Amino acid sequence: MFVASTVCFLVFMYVTLVACSADREPECSRFHYEEQLLEKMVRMEFNVERIQQRLDSVSESCAKLDDSTRLTEEVKDQVGSVYTRWGRNTCPTGSSFIYDGFVVGSHYTHTGSGANYLCLSKEPRWANGSPTASDVGLIYGAEYETSSANILTHFHNNEVPCAACRSRGPTIMIPGRNICFEGWKLEYHGYLMTSYQSHAGSKEFICVDSEATVAEGSNPGNQDEALLFFVKAVCGSLKCPPYDGNKLITCAVCSQTK
Structure with missing residues (x-):
C-alpha cells in the first residue's frame, strides 16, 4: 500500500513538474x-x-x-557685357539701358582724328575752368547716306542716334548674319555700315539696327561730315557663293546665354 502510494505521489509530482515546465x-x-x-x-x-x-x-x-x-x-x-546699339536710342528687351546719344566720327575728308565711331552722350558735362586748346582732333555728327539704297532711303542725310546697353552675358557682333548661333541670344540685327570706299578717312564697320531711327532734333539737311554707307562684298578672295556681291551685308549683335 505504501509503495503504491509512493509511486502515485512520485507520478503526481512528475506530472506536476512537467505541467509547470509547460506553463x-x-x-x-x-x-x-x-x-x-x-x-x-x-x-x-x-x-x-x-x-x-x-x-x-x-x-x-x-x-x-x-x-x-x-x-x-x-x-x-x-x-554682363556692354555694347552699343547703333541707330537706336533705346536698348533691346532684356538689356539694361546706360545712356543714349549721337553717333559721331571724324570728317570724311580728314586723314587724321579717330578712325572709330563713338556714341557721344547727349548730356555733356564740362570740366571746371573751361580748358581749351588750338591743336586738336575733331569729331562730327554722323549722317545716314542711303539715297542709293532701296532701304532706309527716307533717313538720307539725317543724323544717327545710339544707345549704350548692358547685356547679362558676353556680347559679340557677328558680321554676315542676322541671326545668332546656338547658345546666343539676339540683342538686335541690322546692316554693316562704314565710310565710303574712296573717302580719305577710313572708319570701322558698325552694326546699324535694321529698325533704325533718326537722332533727336535731326534734320535732312546735307552736312556731309561723318558719314555712314551700307557695305557690299567684293567677290574674289572673298568667295561668292556663299557671298553675293549685289547684296548688303547683314550683322547681328548677340549675347551669350549659357
Missing part, C-alpha cells in the same frame, strides 16, 4: 519576444535619428547650393 515555457518565450521587439524598436529609432541627421545635412547642402546659384546669377547680372 513557464510560453512565459519565457513571450518575454524573449518582447525583449527582441523592444531591441528592434530601439535600433529603428536610432536609424531614424541617423536618417534625419542625413536629411538635415542634405537640406543644408541644398540651401548652400541655392545660395551659391543665386550669388552666381547676381554676379552674372552685375558683370
